[in-house]
Amino acid sequence: MKVTISVIKADIGGYPGHQTVHPDLIKTAEDMLAKAKKEGKVVDYHVTKCGDDLNLIITHTKGVDNKEIHSLAWDVFKAGTEVAKKLKLYGAGQDLLSDAFSGNVRGMGPGVAELEFEERPSEPVIVFMMDKTDPGAFNLPIYRMFADPFCTPGLVIDPSMQGGFNFEVYDTVEGRKITFKTPEEMYSMLAFVGSRSRYVIKRVYPGPGNKVSQKEAVACVSTEKLSQIAGQYVGKDDPVGIVRGQSGLPAVGEIVEPFAFPHLVAGWMRGSHQGPLMPCSVEQATPTRLDGPPRVVALGFQLANGRLVGPVDIFKDVAYDLARQKANEIAEYMRRHGPFEPHRLPEEDLEYTNLPKLQQKFKDRFSKI
Numbered sequence: 001m002k003v004t005i006s007v008i009k010a011d012i013g014g015y016p017g018h019q020t021v022h023p024d025l026i027k028t029a030e031d032m033l034a035k036a037k038k039e040g041k042v043v044d045y046h047v048t049k050c051g052d053d054l055n056l057i058i059t060h061t062k063g064v065d066n067k068e069i070h071s072l073a074w075d076v077f078k079a080g081t082e083v084a085k086k087l088k089l090y091g092a093g094q095d096l097l098s099d100a101f102s103g104n105v106r107g108m109g110p111g112v113a114e115l116e117f118e119e120r121p122s123e124p125v126i127v128f129m130m131d132k133t134d135p136g137a138f139n140l141p142i143y144r145m146f147a148d149p150f151c152t153p154g155l156v157i158d159p160s161m162q163g164g165f166n167f168e169v170y171d172t173v174e175g176r177k178i179t180f181k182t183p184e185e186m187y188s189m190l191a192f193v194g195s196r197s198r199y200v201i202k203r204v205y206p207g208p209g210n211k212v213s214q215k216e217a218v219a220c221v222s223t224e225k226l227s228q229i230a231g232q233y234v235g236k237d238d239p240v241g242i243v244r245g246q247s248g249l250p251a252v253g254e255i256v257e258p259f260a261f262p263h264l265v266a267g268w269m270r271g272s273h274q275g276p277l278m279p280c281s282v283e284q285a286t287p288t289r290l291d292g293p294p295r296v297v298a299l300g301f302q303l304a305n306g307r308l309v310g311p312v313d314i315f316k317d318v319a320y321d322l323a324r325q326k327a328n329e330i331a332e333y334m335r336r337h338g339p340f341e342p343h344r345l346p347e348e349d350l351e352y353t354n355l356p357k358l359q360q361k362f363k364d365r366f367s368k369i
């Protein structure tokens with residue numbers, strides 16, 4: 001059976017401020033998706049949150065970029081926005097950047113990650129959701145899952161993985177894409193994806209000899225950059241990702257291993273700071289300190305003919321206690337830099353914030369040295 005999993009998210013209002021999602025928004029989404037399931041429009045769904053982002057995890061048989069599914073998600077976000085407005089939640093409807101829905105939520109504010117594939121006899125799927133950061137935050141962990149043998153022993157031990165994986169990389173500045181084959185082109189790929197504010201890993205495909213078809217993406221990340229869509233800072237892009245696992249693909253434990261290291265990502269307060277990515281449970285994903293530090297949640301499912309069996313809230317496990325503690329230590333260390341780089345992002349990454357306006361104000365006060 002060919003199944004599609006669509007993860008579509010938006011910040012349609014937070015409380016207090018940008019901290020979390022109000023239960024009434026979750027309820028609104030659940031009611032609407034339950035109706036869609038009853039009417040046979042979707043196979044299954046799970047509504048959840050990460051920080052101030054409402055996440056819709058939907059399975060269906062309609063393929064990626066499907067108008068019906070995207071319009072369903074859009075309607076849910078619209079209805080949720082009405083609820084958010086009544087409660088005067090902060091930034092009600094902030095990610096719905098346009099009123100004219102054109103059949104696809106891409107480029108309209110919400111973030112989207114979708115995979116369509118032939119469901120295997122057993123199909124483990126991990127859905128990642130991040131808050132207070134941007135799509136480049138996925139570069140390091142996705143690279144490590146699928147290309148770093150020090151993270152994923154399967155690359156060395158499992159014959160199905162010896163052909164490596166192919167990475168589709170987006171250049172978010174020029175609007176172009178490229179595919180790198182690993183392990184052959186690993187160094188060249190790193191030359192690009194190390195610049196995570198510009199180059200983002202969009203999809204991963206199995207290499208030659210893998211049990212899973214080379215034509216089927218096995219990982220996908222949302223790459224929408226709100227600032228580039230709106231032309232100004234409208235909240236961070238808070239990406240989501242989907243990764244399939246096991247039987248020729250990285251095992252679930254290999255997929256979540258990179259997050260034991262809370263690497264520095266861009267985002268945090270005012271989308272203007274570097275901070276550690278803290279792995280945590282859905283309940284713990286309520287950014288507080290300086291609106292952060294940035295969070296990542298991992299929900300694990302098994303698919304059964306499109307049915308979402310789960311979720312398991314993976315980072316709730318004690319094995320991630322140390323990563324959380326480390327993230328707190330790094331947060332403390334970074335915070336001591338106050339307004340100085342590298343805590344604050346470099347100037348070129350702040351072009352969509354209010355900083356250029358301030359620089360403009362002092363433009364005429366400068367004289368030649």
Ligand code: F6R
Pocket residue numbers: 017018132133235236267268269270271290291
């Ligand atoms: C970060 C984020 C928050 C806000 C901050 C200021 O992604 O959304 O850190 O940038 O709370 O928000 P405003 O300017 O709306 O008061």
Ligand code: MG
Pocket residue numbers: 011013014017018052090091094235
């Ligand atoms: Mg918000």
Ligand code: MG
Pocket residue numbers: 011051052053131132238
């Ligand atoms: Mg958010």
